[in-house]
Amino acid sequence: MNVVDKALETQLQNIQTRAGKSLEELFEVIRKSGLEKHGQIRDMLKKDLGMGHGDANTLVHAYRKAEQGDTSPAAGAEDPLEQIYSGKKAELRPIHDALMAEINKFGDFEIAPKKAYISLRRKKQFAMIGPPTQKRVEVGLNVKDLQAEGRLVAEPPGRMCQYKVAVTSVDEVDGELISWIRQAFDAAG
Secondary structure, rough: OHHHHHHHHHHHHHHHHHHHHHHHHHHHHHHOOOOOOOHHHHHHHHHHHOHHHHHHHHHHHHHHHHEEEEOOOOOOOOOOOHHHHOHHHHHHHHHHHHHHHOOOOOOEEEEOOOOOOOOEEEEEEEEEOOOOOOOEEEEEOOOOOOOOOOOOOEOOOOOOOEEEEEEHHHHHHHHHHHHHHHHHHHHOO
Protein backbone atom coordinates (compact mmCIF):
# COMPACT_ATOMS: atom_id res chain seq x y z
CA MET A 1 0.00 0.00 0.00
CA ASN A 2 1.46 3.38 -0.95
CA VAL A 3 1.78 6.28 1.46
CA VAL A 4 -1.33 8.06 0.14
CA ASP A 5 -3.51 4.93 0.38
CA LYS A 6 -2.23 4.36 3.92
CA ALA A 7 -2.99 7.97 4.82
CA LEU A 8 -6.51 7.77 3.41
CA GLU A 9 -7.16 4.48 5.18
CA THR A 10 -5.93 6.01 8.44
CA GLN A 11 -8.11 9.08 7.90
CA LEU A 12 -11.18 6.89 7.30
CA GLN A 13 -10.39 4.88 10.45
CA ASN A 14 -10.01 8.10 12.43
CA ILE A 15 -13.33 9.39 11.08
CA GLN A 16 -15.04 6.23 12.29
CA THR A 17 -13.41 6.50 15.72
CA ARG A 18 -14.31 10.15 16.16
CA ALA A 19 -17.89 9.61 14.96
CA GLY A 20 -18.37 6.42 16.99
CA LYS A 21 -19.86 4.79 13.91
CA SER A 22 -18.65 2.29 11.34
CA LEU A 23 -18.15 3.37 7.76
CA GLU A 24 -21.36 1.58 6.77
CA GLU A 25 -23.27 3.36 9.56
CA LEU A 26 -21.92 6.69 8.32
CA PHE A 27 -22.90 5.81 4.77
CA GLU A 28 -26.41 5.01 6.05
CA VAL A 29 -26.62 8.49 7.61
CA ILE A 30 -25.80 9.90 4.18
CA ARG A 31 -28.37 7.67 2.44
CA LYS A 32 -31.10 8.60 4.91
CA SER A 33 -30.39 12.31 4.48
CA GLY A 34 -31.72 12.15 0.93
CA LEU A 35 -29.08 14.65 -0.12
CA GLU A 36 -27.34 14.15 -3.45
CA LYS A 37 -24.93 17.03 -4.00
CA HIS A 38 -21.42 16.68 -2.64
CA GLY A 39 -21.38 20.05 -0.88
CA GLN A 40 -24.80 19.49 0.71
CA ILE A 41 -23.77 16.09 2.08
CA ARG A 42 -20.45 17.48 3.35
CA ASP A 43 -22.18 20.38 5.08
CA MET A 44 -24.76 18.02 6.65
CA LEU A 45 -21.96 15.84 8.06
CA LYS A 46 -20.24 18.90 9.49
CA LYS A 47 -23.45 20.20 11.06
CA ASP A 48 -25.12 16.99 12.21
CA LEU A 49 -22.06 14.93 13.17
CA GLY A 50 -19.65 17.74 14.04
CA MET A 51 -17.08 16.61 11.47
CA GLY A 52 -14.28 18.82 10.29
CA HIS A 53 -14.30 19.93 6.66
CA GLY A 54 -11.54 17.53 5.56
CA ASP A 55 -13.12 14.50 7.25
CA ALA A 56 -16.56 15.28 5.84
CA ASN A 57 -15.14 15.81 2.35
CA THR A 58 -13.18 12.54 2.45
CA LEU A 59 -16.23 10.65 3.72
CA VAL A 60 -18.40 11.97 0.87
CA HIS A 61 -15.79 10.82 -1.68
CA ALA A 62 -15.60 7.40 0.01
CA TYR A 63 -19.40 7.12 0.06
CA ARG A 64 -19.74 7.96 -3.62
CA LYS A 65 -17.05 5.47 -4.59
CA ALA A 66 -18.57 2.74 -2.40
CA GLU A 67 -21.97 3.37 -3.98
CA GLN A 68 -20.30 2.66 -7.34
CA GLY A 69 -19.07 -0.69 -6.02
CA ASP A 70 -15.48 0.11 -5.01
CA THR A 71 -14.87 -1.29 -1.51
CA SER A 72 -11.11 -0.71 -1.28
CA PRO A 73 -9.91 0.86 1.99
CA ALA A 74 -9.40 4.24 0.38
CA ALA A 75 -12.52 3.98 -1.76
CA GLY A 76 -13.68 7.28 -3.10
CA ALA A 77 -10.74 9.20 -1.90
CA GLU A 78 -8.99 10.66 -4.87
CA ASP A 79 -5.23 10.81 -4.66
CA PRO A 80 -4.78 14.20 -3.03
CA LEU A 81 -1.16 14.41 -4.16
CA GLU A 82 -2.29 14.17 -7.78
CA GLN A 83 -4.48 17.21 -7.17
CA ILE A 84 -1.90 19.13 -5.11
CA TYR A 85 0.89 18.52 -7.64
CA SER A 86 -1.10 19.00 -10.83
CA GLY A 87 -0.52 21.20 -13.85
CA LYS A 88 2.57 23.37 -13.61
CA LYS A 89 3.14 22.19 -10.02
CA ALA A 90 3.62 18.57 -11.19
CA GLU A 91 7.35 19.16 -11.60
CA LEU A 92 7.59 19.70 -7.82
CA ARG A 93 6.33 16.21 -6.93
CA PRO A 94 9.88 14.70 -6.75
CA ILE A 95 10.68 17.19 -3.97
CA HIS A 96 7.62 16.04 -2.04
CA ASP A 97 8.51 12.38 -2.58
CA ALA A 98 12.10 12.96 -1.40
CA LEU A 99 10.84 14.70 1.74
CA MET A 100 8.39 11.91 2.52
CA ALA A 101 11.02 9.21 1.94
CA GLU A 102 13.13 10.81 4.69
CA ILE A 103 10.25 11.59 7.06
CA ASN A 104 8.90 8.03 6.81
CA LYS A 105 12.14 6.87 8.45
CA PHE A 106 11.22 8.71 11.68
CA GLY A 107 8.43 6.36 12.78
CA ASP A 108 4.65 6.38 12.92
CA PHE A 109 2.67 9.49 12.09
CA GLU A 110 -0.57 10.40 10.39
CA ILE A 111 -0.92 12.10 7.02
CA ALA A 112 -3.97 14.32 6.68
CA PRO A 113 -4.41 15.49 3.09
CA LYS A 114 -5.80 18.98 2.67
CA LYS A 115 -6.76 20.83 -0.50
CA ALA A 116 -3.36 22.42 -1.19
CA TYR A 117 -0.98 20.59 1.16
CA ILE A 118 -0.63 17.63 3.49
CA SER A 119 -0.53 17.89 7.26
CA LEU A 120 1.78 15.53 9.14
CA ARG A 121 0.66 14.71 12.69
CA ARG A 122 1.61 12.75 15.74
CA LYS A 123 -0.20 13.88 18.88
CA LYS A 124 -0.29 17.26 17.14
CA GLN A 125 0.68 18.61 13.75
CA PHE A 126 4.43 18.79 13.30
CA ALA A 127 4.72 19.75 9.63
CA MET A 128 2.86 20.84 6.52
CA ILE A 129 4.13 20.18 3.02
CA GLY A 130 2.75 21.71 -0.15
CA PRO A 131 3.52 23.87 -3.19
CA PRO A 132 2.23 27.43 -2.70
CA THR A 133 3.54 28.32 -6.17
CA GLN A 134 4.71 26.43 -9.25
CA LYS A 135 8.32 27.22 -8.30
CA ARG A 136 8.66 25.81 -4.77
CA VAL A 137 7.44 23.44 -2.10
CA GLU A 138 7.08 24.87 1.38
CA VAL A 139 7.69 22.90 4.53
CA GLY A 140 5.93 24.43 7.51
CA LEU A 141 7.27 23.38 10.91
CA ASN A 142 5.56 23.41 14.29
CA VAL A 143 8.43 23.46 16.75
CA LYS A 144 9.80 26.01 19.18
CA ASP A 145 13.29 27.30 19.78
CA LEU A 146 14.87 26.86 16.37
CA GLN A 147 17.30 29.55 15.27
CA ALA A 148 15.72 31.21 12.24
CA GLU A 149 18.44 32.02 9.75
CA GLY A 150 19.12 31.48 6.08
CA ARG A 151 16.39 29.38 4.57
CA LEU A 152 14.66 28.67 7.94
CA VAL A 153 12.22 31.58 8.22
CA ALA A 154 10.27 32.39 11.38
CA GLU A 155 6.57 32.94 10.76
CA PRO A 156 4.61 35.73 12.49
CA PRO A 157 2.67 34.72 15.62
CA GLY A 158 -0.75 33.23 14.90
CA ARG A 159 0.24 31.34 11.77
CA MET A 160 -0.31 27.60 11.46
CA CYS A 161 3.42 26.95 11.75
CA GLN A 162 6.23 28.68 13.61
CA TYR A 163 8.75 28.25 10.76
CA LYS A 164 8.80 27.60 7.05
CA VAL A 165 11.42 26.47 4.58
CA ALA A 166 11.14 26.97 0.81
CA VAL A 167 12.46 24.03 -1.21
CA THR A 168 13.06 24.46 -4.93
CA SER A 169 14.98 21.27 -5.77
CA VAL A 170 15.48 17.73 -4.52
CA ASP A 171 19.08 18.68 -3.64
CA GLU A 172 17.71 20.98 -0.93
CA VAL A 173 16.19 17.98 0.88
CA ASP A 174 19.38 17.72 2.90
CA GLY A 175 20.53 16.87 6.40
CA GLU A 176 19.85 20.35 7.73
CA LEU A 177 16.22 20.38 6.55
CA ILE A 178 15.61 16.83 7.72
CA SER A 179 17.05 17.67 11.18
CA TRP A 180 14.59 20.57 11.54
CA ILE A 181 11.70 18.31 10.54
CA ARG A 182 12.96 15.65 12.98
CA GLN A 183 12.97 18.18 15.81
CA ALA A 184 9.36 19.08 15.01
CA PHE A 185 8.46 15.36 14.79
CA ASP A 186 10.03 14.66 18.20
CA ALA A 187 8.32 17.68 19.81
CA ALA A 188 4.91 16.52 18.54
CA GLY A 189 5.22 13.05 20.10
